[in-house]
Amino acid sequence: MSSDHPAAPVLRIELELLVEVRDIPALQRLALEAIDSREYVGTDGGVSPEQEAEDDRAAVRADPAAALAEVLVPENLVDGLDAVEAHESAYAVTVASHCVSARDEERDGPASWPRFDVLFAPCSCDQDSCDDCAGFQLTARTAAVLWIALGLLADQAYEDVETHGDNPVDDARDWFLFDEYPRITFGQDAVWRRQAARCFDDLAGDLAAGRWPSPRCAGEEMALHLALNLAPDILDDGGSLADRVERLPSHPRDLDWDACVDGLFQDTDILALFNESLDGIEDPDTAMNREAGVGDYRPAAWFKPFDNQEPRDGRRPFRR
Numbered sequence: 001m002s003s004d005h006p007a008a009p010v011l012r013i014e015l016e017l018l019v020e021v022r023d024i025p026a027l028q029r030l031a032l033e034a035i036d037s038r039e040y041v042g043t044d045g046g047v048s049p050e051q052e053a054e055d056d057r058a059a060v061r062a063d064p065a066a067a068l069a070e071v072l073v074p075e076n077l078v079d080g081l082d083a084v085e086a087h088e089s090a091y092a093v094t095v096a097s098h099c100v101s102a103r104d105e106e107r108d109g110p111a112s113w114p115r116f117d118v119l120f121a122p123c124s125c126d127q128d129s130c131d132d133c134a135g136f137q138l139t140a141r142t143a144a145v146l147w148i149a150l151g152l153l154a155d156q157a158y159e160d161v162e163t164h165g166d167n168p169v170d171d172a173r174d175w176f177l178f179d180e181y182p183r184i185t186f187g188q189d190a191v192w193r194r195q196a197a198r199c200f201d202d203l204a205g206d207l208a209a210g211r212w213p214s215p216r217c218a219g220e221e222m223a224l225h226l227a228l229n230l231a232p233d234i235l236d237d238g239g240s241l242a243d244r245v246e247r248l249p250s251h252p253r254d255l256d257w258d259a260c261v262d263g264l265f266q267d268t269d270i271l272a273l274f275n276e277s278l279d280g281i282e283d284p285d286t287a288m289n290r291e292a293g294v295g296d297y298r299p300a301a302w303f304k305p306f307d308n309q310e311p312r313d314g315r316r317p318f319r320r
Helices: 025-035 050-060 062-073 074-078 100-110 142-165 190-208 218-234 239-246 256-265 270-275 287-292
Strands: none
Touching: 025 050, 025 190, 050 062, 142 190, 142 218, 142 239, 190 218, 218 239, 218 256, 218 270
């Protein structure tokens, strides 16, 4: 016998909502309060409840998207509707491209610029447990200048690839960039150099997404060192780039390039490759390398991810 009432349909709600975070510190405080009120039980992998909560706090302090995810309650969409009952939900908060109006364009500059003021607003939660306020912070102006430097160097690297191909670096040709690399890379081919060029784009992409440009391989380490070397010159010439950067919120730690070296790199071992007296240190089979604990810096290993870093998507394209 069939039922007099049809089976209750299960409906899926799909919603895309674009929001602008106008007060990151306030959002962080709300998220931290939500974490403090939550009961943690730990994980099956042996992470204690205290560490699990502290990991969530660290994510909130580092990423506005993580802060928003902590306070969102999707079930509230049907709150007060007696005719339906929420069963489960899944959602993710990601950084979206900034949507600008003509007025925003005139005031803030090109729409292609990431919203560094939002993505890299310094933490000011004023909580005693906040390590961010006491440690290194990547400020909006610093991130913007680094992003500019990485983009310029990427263009120079691709120009070298298109102009010189597999030709070795030597004094007979004019180079945009690869003559500034360590001598052990001078004989690399165009395929290697395109991968090196993409390292600049990968790090610039990290900044555009609101992430610190933390190198994941030797190629990215070199790219970031070169960008940090160029960064102080970006604003010296004035012009539209300098004007655009100066419109961003200022901070006492702006443009502290030495602090960037300490805060963004695991170590600076790759710089030893510029020292002729240390030739051979790139090879892990040499005594010099083993004594220094440098690791494999031979050119063939430059684009292999470090053991403690997540590899990038191997399917990502080359810009040029």
